[in-house]
Amino acid sequence: MTVKNVREEALRILERVEKEGAYSNLLLNHVLNEGRIAEKDSNLLTELVYGTIKRKNTLDYYLGHFINKGISTLDSWVLQLLRLSLYQLIYLDRIPDRAVVHEAVNIAKKRGHKGVSSLVNGVLRSVQRQGVPNIDSSLSTLEKLSIETSHPVWLLEEWRETYGTEQAEKMAYKNLETPYVTIRVNRLQTKKETVKYKLENHHDCQLDDGKLAPEALRVISGHVIGSEVYKTGDITVQDESSMLPSRLLDPKPGMLVLDACAAPGGKTTHMAEMMDNEGDIHAFDIHRKKVGLIDEQASRLGISIIKADALDARKLTSRFETLRFDRILVDAPCSGYGVIRRKPELKWQKQKEDLERFPGIQLSILEEASELLKEGGRLVYSTCTVRKEENEEVVEMFLKNNRDFVRDSSASENFPSPLQEFDKEKDGQVTILPHYFDTDGFFMAALKKKNKGNNF
Numbered sequence: 001m002t003v004k005n006v007r008e009e010a011l012r013i014l015e016r017v018e019k020e021g022a023y024s025n026l027l028l029n030h031v032l033n034e035g036r037i038a039e040k041d042s043n044l045l046t047e048l049v050y051g052t053i054k055r056k057n058t059l060d061y062y063l064g065h066f067i068n069k070g071i072s073t074l075d076s077w078v079l080q081l082l083r084l085s086l087y088q089l090i091y092l093d094r095i096p097d098r099a100v101v102h103e104a105v106n107i108a109k110k111r112g113h114k115g116v117s118s119l120v121n122g123v124l125r126s127v128q129r130q131g132v133p134n135i136d137s138s139l140s141t142l143e144k145l146s147i148e149t150s151h152p153v154w155l156l157e158e159w160r161e162t163y164g165t166e167q168a169e170k171m172a173y174k175n176l177e178t179p180y181v182t183i184r185v186n187r188l189q190t191k192k193e194t195v196k197y198k199l200e201n202h203h204d205c206q207l208d209d210g211k212l213a214p215e216a217l218r219v220i221s222g223h224v225i226g227s228e229v230y231k232t233g234d235i236t237v238q239d240e241s242s243m244l245p246s247r248l249l250d251p252k253p254g255m256l257v258l259d260a261c262a263a264p265g266g267k268t269t270h271m272a273e274m275m276d277n278e279g280d281i282h283a284f285d286i287h288r289k290k291v292g293l294i295d296e297q298a299s300r301l302g303i304s305i306i307k308a309d310a311l312d313a314r315k316l317t318s319r320f321e322t323l324r325f326d327r328i329l330v331d332a333p334c335s336g337y338g339v340i341r342r343k344p345e346l347k348w349q350k351q352k353e354d355l356e357r358f359p360g361i362q363l364s365i366l367e368e369a370s371e372l373l374k375e376g377g378r379l380v381y382s383t384c385t386v387r388k389e390e391n392e393e394v395v396e397m398f399l400k401n402n403r404d405f406v407r408d409s410s411a412s413e414n415f416p417s418p419l420q421e422f423d424k425e426k427d428g429q430v431t432i433l434p435h436y437f438d439t440d441g442f443f444m445a446a447l448k449k450k451n452k453g454n455n456f
Contacts, residue, residue: 004036004037005103005107006037006038006041006044006045006048007048007084007103007104007107008107009031009036009037009045010045010048010049010052010084011077011080011081011084011107013027013028013031013049014049014052014053014080014083014084015076015077015080017049017053017345018076018080019076021345021349023343023345024049024050024053024343024344024345025342025343027049028045028046028049031045032045032046047092048084048087048088050178050344051087051091051092052080052083052084052087053344053345053348054150054175054176054344055087055090055091055150055176056083056150056344056347056348057146057147057150057151057152058147058148058149058150059082059083059086059087059090059150060083061135061147062086062090062127062132062133063079063082063083063086063123065132065133066123066126066127067123075112075116077111077112078108078112078116078119078120081104081107081108081120082104082120082123082124084104085100085101085103085104085120085124086124086127088100089124089127089128090132097128100124101121101124101125101128104120104121104124105117105120105121105124108120108121135147135148142156142157142160145169145172149169149172149173149175149176150176150347151172151175151347152347152348154351154352155337155347155352156168156172158352158387159171159172159386162386162387162388163386163433167433167435170433170435171386171433171434171435171441173435174341174433174434174435174438175340175341175344175347175434177341178341179239179341179342179438179440180218180219180220180438181218181219181224181237182210182216182217182218182219182237182238182239182240182439183195183216183217183219183224183235183236183237183238184213184215184216184235184236184237184238184243184266184270185215185216185217185234185235186233186234186235186236186273186301186302187215187273187274188273188276188277188301188302188303189232189233189234189301189302190234192209192214192215192217194234195217195229195234195235196217198227198228198229198234199217199222199224199227199229202227202228203222203223203224203227203228203229204222205219205220205221205222205223205224205227206219206220206221206222207219207220207222208220210240211240211418211437211438211439212240212241212243212244212416212418212419212437212439213240213243213244213247213416214416215243216238216240216243217235218240224237225237231300233300233301233302236266236269236270236297236301238266238270239339239439239440240437240439240440241338241384241432241437241439241440241441241442242266242267242384242440242442243267243270244415244416244419244432244442244444245267245329245331245380245382245442245444246267246270246271246274246329247274247414247415247416248380248382248411248414248415248428248444248446249271249327249329249378249380249411249446250274250327250378250411250414251271251274251275251279251281251326251327252274252275252279252326253275253276253278253279254275254278254279255275255279255280255326255327256279256280256282256324256325256326256327257271257275257279257280257281257282257325257326257327257328257329258281258282258283258284258316258320258325258327258328258329258369258372259271259281259282259283259284259328259329259331260284260313260316260328260329260330260331260365260368260369261284261285261286261313261330261331261332261333261365262283262284262285262294262308262331263285263287263290263291263293263294264290264293264294264297265283265293265294265295265296265297265298265306265308266297267329267331268281268283268294268297268298268306268308269294269297269298269301269303269306271327271329272298272301272303272305272306273301273303275305277302277303277304277305278305279305280305280307281305281306281307282307282309282320282325283306283307283308283309284308284309284310284311284313284316285308285310285311286310286311286312286313287310288310291308291309291310294306294308295308313330313365313368313369314361314364314365314368315368316368316369316371316372317368317371317372320372321372322371322372323371323372323373323374323375324372324373324374325372325373325374325377326374326377326378327377327378327379327380328369328370328372328373328377328378328379328380329379329380329382330365330366330369330379330380330381330382331382331383332361332362332365332366332381332382332383332390332394333358333361333362333365334358334362334383334384334385334387334390335350335355335358335385335387335390336384336385337385337386337387337441338383338384338385338386338432338433338434338440338441338442338443339384339440339441340434340441341434341440342440355387355389355390358389358390359389359390359393359394359397362381362383362390362394363394363397363398366379366381366394366398367398367401367402370398370402370405370447370449373449374449375449375450375451375452376448376449376450376451377448377449378408378411378446378447378448379405379446379447379448379449380411380444380445380446380447381394381395381398381444381445381447382442382443382444382445383442383443384440384441384442385441385443386431386433386441386443390443391431391443391445392429392431392443395429395445395447398447399447404449404450405447405448405449405450406447406448406450407427407428407429407445407446407447407448408427408428408446408447408448409426409427409428410428410448411428411446411448412426412427412428412446414446415430418437419432422436428445428446428447429444429445429446430443430444430445431443
């Protein structure tokens with residue numbers, strides 16, 4: 001495999017994200033796994049791609065002051081090259097400015113004509129001489145925050161209306177930070193202390209305990225994916241917030257469990273570990289190619305109780321009899337605005353009107369899955385977004401339409417102690433914002449199907 005120039009490869013990824021709506025994390029993983037970039041440059045490639053996308057709005061504001069006709073007149077690849085180069089000039093201290101400009105001009109010469117390379121050179125030299133402009137003081141508070149934190153105004157406005165100005169600002173600034181890699185220890189095979197010892201002493205990693213989930217370790221430095229600890233199934237990479245829906249559901253050994261929207265299988269395998277690999281878990285995803293990811297995870301972790309298949313979760317009753325499952329997890333498809341730190345392009349790929357379809361899909365899945373729950377059984381609804389329309393309002397509508405369900409207050413005891421204060425009503429429902437515990441944003445709610453003749 002030919003090793004590529006790191007900035008050319010970053011530019012190629014940025015173009016695909018911009019033009020095709022591709023996910024940066026998937027493209028980066030593909031490039032790094034293929035070995036198209038020298039190992040010594042892998043961290044730089046990741047920083048260039050994520051950083052440029054994260055700061056897109058800010059970079060465009062600055063560039064607009066140096067391009068007379070406006071950035072909208074630029075070819076897409078030229079704009080991406082300028083964003084990429086300006087990101088390095090402003091935010092990366094270890095790369096000399098002259099090297100940034102030299103690389104950018106060379107790429108421009110290779111891909112365009114002399115006029116393009118002259119433009120790129122002129123813009124970047126002007127930035128070097130003049131510095132970037134201050135943000136216009138006449139802009140509204142939200143417009144300034146939009147430029148400072150590089151978020152769409154409409155999204156910040158929505159957060160402000162839901163959580164208040166202070167929380168919205170904290171969330172926006174937190175989304176500019178690099179998230180931790182967190183691992184879940186496979187209790188079927190090992191203990192947390194053993195994993196920590198092996199990774200720190202044999203693989204040159206530094207780890208801390210997680211802030212929420214007892215089975216979590218936070219990776220401060222080092223690479224865990226290539227370690228023997230990972231290959232032998234002792235750990236899974238999973239954010240702590242993502243570990244909590246399974247803990248809220250609290251599946252027991254021997255139970256029959258349904259995971260309605262399961263790929264790539266992090267929560268599915270977590271439940272199997274909690275069940276001591278005893279019982280049955282039926283796991284589904286609408287995309288057949290993603291079902292293989294669940295099987296791969298289960299195989300690596302030594303789990304045998306998961307039966308994975310492709311199925312639209314809105315058609316679950318076509319596969320199973322009603323009133324069958326002890327526990328059901330509906331980790332519904334959503335806008336994903338709780339994981340912007342990991343997928344920064346989510347900020348830019350959708351407008352508010354594009355999100356209107358989600359609550360209908362989520363409610364349909366929730367109502368379909370609920371038909372399969374036993375009386376007295378528990379269902380957990382979760383998303384990795386922080387939008388009230390996809391979270392609290394979906395649960396409220398479901399409860400309004402399904403009088404045989406109530407909030408499962410007994411599930412509140414399954415929340416780890418740091419999270420208890422956020423479950424103020426003790427009704428098994430909580431929203432985690434990214435800045436609360438430096439984890440992904442998440443929502444989860446536990447519901448219970450009444451027993452017949454029981455009016456509680």
